[in-house]
Amino acid sequence: MTYAESFALGIARLGIIDPSDTGNQPLWSTGGTVGAVFNGEIYNHREVACWLGIDAASGSDGRVIPQLLEDHGSSELWRLRGMYAFAAVDIRRQRIILARDPLGIKPLYWRRLADGTVAFASELRALAAMAPHGSLSPLAVARFLHLGALGGDESPFDDIEAVPANTWIEIDTAGERARGTIVGTDRLGGPPPLGAPEKDVPLRAALLDTVAVHLGADVPTALLLSSGTDSAAVAWAARELGTTLTCLTVAPGRDSGEAPAAAAIATAFGHRHQVVPTDGNNLDIESFFRHMQRPTIDGLNTWIVCRAVRDQGFKVALSGLGGDEALGGYRHFQYLPALRLLRAVDGLPIISRRWVDRRLNSLPARVPAKAKVLVTFGGPRTAWDLDLLHRSVWSPERALACAGLAGTTANYLHAPDELGEDCSSAALTRAELEIYLGATLLPDADGFSMASSVELRVPFVDPCFLAAGLHAAAHGRLGKVRFARAVGDPHLLRTARAPKQGFTVGVRQKMNGGPLASHVRALADPAAAVWRHVDPLVGREVLENDGRRWAEIWALASLNAWLDSLDADDACGRSGYSPGAVLK
Incomplete structure (x- = not known):
């Protein structure tokens, strides 16, 4: 934690690159005028350090952020490649700069308190607990019921703002002064970051490139391996790059679920393999909702998987998340x-x-x-x-x-x-990036991985790889088989042609007599929190409809449980989190 007359910076650090004390945050520019804290990874930090003329051989990847701001302001942030949300204090100009990576992999929120203080945090609940939060936006409630999540650039509270993806904001003591985009309005356009390939690189080369940069870590790295094409492609690329990984597969048992097919993939590509058994019944559901930053109907799988990574002793795990969006893998394509x-x-x-x-x-x-x-x-x-x-x-x-x-x-x-x-x-790929990946998958991945002190890395969610995928799909749907052919590996092609399985905890079954049933029954209470924001007459039509869909009911139940968890935080005067910084 660093304090000065008008600001304070602090962070709970996970420690992935340079985990020694020299990598502790806040990080400062060489001139001492800009300090920063950040969440995420700058994958091309060595290339950026060389360009800035500072030590490129050692140090935290985040050291380039304050130096970039001190030397060039916000205009050169496009040179960074990675997933990040940062807050920097410019002492000379007495302002803070908030920024979020172009694809919005990492979240960032801010609010102005009654005394004029500006506070920020990467977790929404931290800001909501600092002072009585505003009302829940009716439009946010409507969007959640419609699509099962808020918008990727949305806060549910009218007095807490989300920093939009691909955006920097400058705030001084008089209020917000400026904001702009990092790479322009087309987040997949513009010049590539330092050290990145050109946009029309072949898919095979683009895959190797993105996996290579996502492998960089000073602590052991695992791969979340399913029986599907996306994680298998990451396993293939790691082998081609000469890296042996520990592959973790979450399944009911070694001989069930995706475990046998995943074991075969790990063997084919020369990686170690571990099955993390789970039946999905011994779940700490209350803890799941306490760590739910924003209401979601789609995060329980991520919660279970990230806890499995933590329990196996890993801080970093690669994931195939985003592959279906990048490669047109969903059936509706x-x-x-x-x-x-x-x-x-x-x-x-x-x-x-x-x-x-x-x-x-x-x-x-x-x-x-x-x-x-x-x-x-x-x-x-x-x-x-x-x-x-x-x-x-x-x-x-x-x-x-x-x-x-x-x-x-x-x-x-x-x-x-x-x-x-x-x-x-x-x-349709661009629609998926906005409507599902950016609004549901990425917020869930960040919130529930951070709750387990795990950094989830997503090689497919990379502007350079996504641009290569869009280029390859210019004449029609790409799909997993075409992708595997472009990679040119027979094992990957067999995987792409096999029926898709996927890991699921069976939310529908667990709503009927399982660990989620009590949250469904809670909707019968006329005083349930959800009915303060949802018309009970319309809501109960959904509950009583004979042709009801389980997801419609789960949307109400999960929103209610999230609201209950916020009420519990308010009653205790705590959230379990700390704000990242303040500026008065």
């Missing part, structure tokens, strides 16, 4: 060609179109409701709208009505201008 056909059907004369819709309404109940929405008149006809439909938990109309916003249209329902009417594979 297959529906893109149908959008053009449906546009043609929409152009039929009105009488013919009504006949088509009547036929669709007569389809049997076993046809999924989302499939019916897709093919009806007015259904999704762009990549953005297709992704919203695929990721929806509640319908947007019901979610907005439940949050008291009936008759309104939320901004996030509209595609960004650069996507417009696009229905290409590249457009």
